[in-house]
Amino acid sequence: MSRKNQTSELKSRVMEVALGHFSEVGIERTNVSNILNDSGCSVGSLYHHFGNKEGIAEALFIDGVNQFNSRLLEALLPRRTASNGIKAIVTFCCEWVTDQPELAGFLLSREVTLSDNAKLELRKMDREFGQSIYDWFVPHVRSGALLELPTSMYVPLICGSTLEYSRLWISGRNNRSPGAVASILAEAAWQSVKSSP
Amino acid sequence: MSRKNQTSELKSRVMEVALGHFSEVGIERTNVSNILNDSGCSVGSLYHHFGNKEGIAEALFIDGVNQFNSRLLEALLPRRTASNGIKAIVTFCCEWVTDQPELAGFLLSREVTLSDNAKLELRKMDREFGQSIYDWFVPHVRSGALLELPTSMYVPLICGSTLEYSRLWISGRNNRSPGAVASILAEAAWQSVKSSP
DNA sequence: TGCTTATTAGAACATTATTCTAGTATTTAT
DNA sequence: ATAAATACTAGAATAATGTTCTAATAAGCA
Numbered sequence: 001m002s003r004k005n006q007t008s009e010l011k012s013r014v015m016e017v018a019l020g021h022f023s024e025v026g027i028e029r030t031n032v033s034n035i036l037n038d039s040g041c042s043v044g045s046l047y048h049h050f051g052n053k054e055g056i057a058e059a060l061f062i063d064g065v066n067q068f069n070s071r072l073l074e075a076l077l078p079r080r081t082a083s084n085g086i087k088a089i090v091t092f093c094c095e096w097v098t099d100q101p102e103l104a105g106f107l108l109s110r111e112v113t114l115s116d117n118a119k120l121e122l123r124k125m126d127r128e129f130g131q132s133i134y135d136w137f138v139p140h141v142r143s144g145a146l147l148e149l150p151t152s153m154y155v156p157l158i159c160g161s162t163l164e165y166s167r168l169w170i171s172g173r174n175n176r177s178p179g180a181v182a183s184i185l186a187e188a189a190w191q192s193v194k195s196s197p
Numbered sequence: 198m199s200r201k202n203q204t205s206e207l208k209s210r211v212m213e214v215a216l217g218h219f220s221e222v223g224i225e226r227t228n229v230s231n232i233l234n235d236s237g238c239s240v241g242s243l244y245h246h247f248g249n250k251e252g253i254a255e256a257l258f259i260d261g262v263n264q265f266n267s268r269l270l271e272a273l274l275p276r277r278t279a280s281n282g283i284k285a286i287v288t289f290c291c292e293w294v295t296d297q298p299e300l301a302g303f304l305l306s307r308e309v310t311l312s313d314n315a316k317l318e319l320r321k322m323d324r325e326f327g328q329s330i331y332d333w334f335v336p337h338v339r340s341g342a343l344l345e346l347p348t349s350m351y352v353p354l355i356c357g358s359t360l361e362y363s364r365l366w367i368s369g370r371n372n373r374s375p376g377a378v379a380s381i382l383a384e385a386a387w388q389s390v391k392s393s394p
Numbered sequence: 395t396g397c398t399t400a401t402t403a404g405a406a407c408a409t410t411a412t413t414c415t416a417g418t419a420t421t422t423a424t
Numbered sequence: 425a426t427a428a429a430t431a432c433t434a435g436a437a438t439a440a441t442g443t444t445c446t447a448a449t450a451a452g453c454a
Contacts, residue, residue, distance in 0.1 A: 160358035
């Protein structure tokens with residue numbers, strides 16, 4: 001196997017192992033030595049590739065956001081009506097969280113403290129993503145199907161309930177998965193942003 | 198001053214100082230030595246009173262939840278209609294977060310890992326609080342004013358948007374405070390749980 | 395007044411993340 | 425094909441920092 005492949009496999013293995021520990025006991029309480037043992041990586045390699053423990057968390061975070069963003073766009077952009085679009089967003093979130101609760105829990109936990117570099121990269125990703133989302137929304141606000149609100153309120157109104165429910169489910173405090181109650185959450189989100197008749 | 202007062206004042210000072218650091222850089226990244234310097238507490242006293250760093254966070258957390266719960270009940274229980282009650286909950290949350298962003302940010306961050314003891318105490322508090330809330334809700338669900346939903350969904354549906362918006366505001370990503378957009382959040386929450394005509 | 399107990403103090407300790415130096419393999423250039 | 429440069433691996437040594445421990449102090453109480 002080529003050096004490149006070997007290396008990227010080692011990095012993936014470290015990230016996979018780290019995610020398991022992070023989502024179980026949090027970043028602070030997972031020991032670097034456990035990650036090293038479970039992944040078969042050496043101290044030197046780990047610090048060479050990731051800089052420090054937070055660096056692993058950062059890599060996981062950026063990967064996760066990337067994956068989430070691109071799949072969400074796939075789910076949203078084909079929708080032609082406001083109602084279908086809003087419900088598609090919520091339903092997608094529910095399924096995504098239900099499918100990968102470890103990664104979702106990690107992203108939702110907000111325990112990652114990003115380096116300046118990571119912040120920049122994330123901001124760049126966010127701008128592109130935000131633009132696509134914005135372009136989908138504008139016509140529906142113009143047409144009067146959606147309420148006209150301060151821009152920063154759409155995400156909380158549409159996704160807030162779902163994210164809060166997901167946090168509770170991930171931490172084991174309710175039985176039904178987000179996927180199982182997606183239709184309720186989707187309808188509620190739609191009711192809260194549709195413009196009243 | 199009596200020993201008792203001196204001690205409780207020291208504890209408050211430590212907690213106040215710790216909250217400042219915690220809300221600024223998180224629990225992990227605040228150094229015990231900084232808390233010691235800024236509060237004038239000694240290593241021995243700190244560990245005598247709080248057990249460890251997490252113990253300070255735990256005390257802050259329990260205090261915060263207690264304060265939040267009792268004030269929320271004061272705001273909710275006098276309301277006679279479903280619509281007024283739901284809006285009172287959301288409005289109260291918005292004002293509470295806006296009034297004490299440090300404490301709110303700390304509670305919302307979920308970085309505290311509770312000891313078994315603290316978990317028990319919190320569960321007890323939660324049961325009492327939950328019961329009062331439940332008693333207020335039941336008649337409005339019976340009367341058909343509110344949707345009948347799985348119990349675990351009311352909190353996310355009513356507070357999810359507000360909490361998500363609050364997190365964003367606290368982390369500096371939008372200008373208007375929750376207090377300033379409370380009416381929008383309250384109306385949205387009401388739309389999402391009122392039973393459709 | 396003397397005894398008990400809660401509290402204070404900070405030096406010593408233990409844990410754990412990170413650095414550093416040296417060595418090895420792989421690619422790239424000549 | 426060989427040499428030079430680079431990327432990577434290794435783990436012992438180090439540094440940072442949370443926590444324990446022993447002794448001293450002072451408040452409350454009989």
